Amino acid sequence: MGNIDKLIDKFQNNSISNEELSELENWVKDSEYNKDYFKNSVQNDYLISSFYRKQEEIPNLSNLKKPIIILKARKRRANLMKFAAIFIVALIASTTVYFYFFNSAETTYVPGEIIITNENGEKITVDNQIKEIVYNEEGEVSNLGSQVKKNPNSSKNHSKTLAYNTINVPKGKRIQLVLSDGTKVYLNSESSLRFPSHFPKAEQLRKVSITGEAVFEVSKDSLKPFIVEAGMLKIEVLGTRFNVDAYPQSKQISTTLAEGSVQLNYENEVLRLEPGEAGILSKNTNILQVEKVNVANKMAWVDDRILFINETFSEIQKKIERSYGVQIINNNKQLNDVRFNGDFDINSENIEDVLNAFKAVDFFEYTYKNNIVTIKNKE
Known part of the structure; x- marks a missing residue:
């Protein structure tokens, strides 16, 4: 398993090549044991990372009354880790801790035309x-x-x-x-x-x-x-x-x-x-x-902006859905009453830019597929 462990380590450290990624993907698909092994590796890495994040005094949602969290968009980096994580972990998503996929059946949200x-x-x-x-x-x-x-x-x-x-x-x-x-x-x-x-x-x-x-x-x-x-x-x-x-x-x-x-x-x-x-x-x-x-x-929406000042996430969610034509499934109900400030240009910043701004301050993990955003329940 030495070679596989090295590939998983490279995968988690964002240093895996395209060829190595294909090799790892094929290995994960090969058996249930391989899927479980990969899942446990990702899970352990997540738990360790979570422990250290807690030491950095990242806000705990259960202790937040009405905070004002200021968000700034971080432009997406086309790095391999981002796409590889979504691609491979989706294979074992039914029980994984790190990623939550609402994907038991292929579903697509189509908003329609004017x-x-x-x-x-x-x-x-x-x-x-x-x-x-x-x-x-x-x-x-x-x-x-x-x-x-x-x-x-x-x-x-x-x-x-x-x-x-x-x-x-x-x-x-x-x-x-x-x-x-x-x-x-x-x-x-x-x-x-x-x-x-x-x-x-x-x-x-x-x-x-x-x-x-x-x-x-x-x-x-x-x-x-x-x-x-x-x-x-x-x-x-x-x-x-x-x-x-x-x-x-x-x-x-x-x-x-x-x-x-x-x-x-x-x-x-x-x-x-x-x-x-x-x-x-x-x-x-x-x-x-x-x-x-x-x-x-x-x-602000008239100028193709999503602007929220001291607004709860439940209200912001509606603005995001309407602006980008998506459906959001929020499994993190504690998030609804948390208040944020933010300003995004929908012509230059796509929906993942917006969602990643929330992710950057460690408020949630999410998946995005077929115009459906699923927000993971925060443990």
Whole structure:
């Protein structure tokens, strides 16, 4: 076993060559005994490393109240150890301590495409290269391909008719929409917007409905207030910039104001927001209240950033899933209430850059395959 021990030692010290890695892989596959032998070697190395890490006063999750852990991305190094560890240990993952693989059956998570459904039920898939969809005053849009050149209700005979479209944005994707009145809507991942293809002159209001999250830059029109319906909450505005967070699975609906002024209406209650404030409606208590908030934390996604300031991991997990179009299975429930600060650019930093920032401060081990991230339960 001397040669195998040397290969395992090289593997664990990141000095194994491609040829040696293939030899070790073939040996591991050869028998159950070999798999167990390799597993025990990796396990012993992990336990020894864990002992020394404890001496370095690395934070213990069970003792953490509400820490603020500052994360910085460490760019991935294309080293052999990283890929070799995942590749080989996956063969014996059913009982290993070091790596936990949620891989009893091959599973793939596919978030889907951006879809626009018009009032007639016609569905149009938006090309991945399209970053902005612009509707003109007649409700026409030109960059969705030959399928949709002109809305059938935009002709003179139908100029007084409201024709509603719905756009659905899956995880991992975002898009900008310019409505026929010039209002800009930035739709976040896992969101949908119901909006008129154009706003007829006879209508007294401009009204849309949002599920999920969006930032609105409303075109001013003093004669036609702009109304956003977000679940039980109605937001009225003449011209401003604000974020609406109304994901169905969230315990609250919030509106964060960046510029201008908005009025929130819930049943018989009316609240007016000033910049830097958020109106928050609790779904459990049906209480609407105003809080001072960090606007940047709520609006950063528009600039393709994942920004979290004093946020729990349970909330950060949702941001990561939506930004990168993945599913995260968190088997480390103690992690949910730990608070972090971090700032990542999703255009230049991929999901493993983000996850490795958590790993670098020894908060978890994870696996990533087929758009599924599995976080190991920390022993």
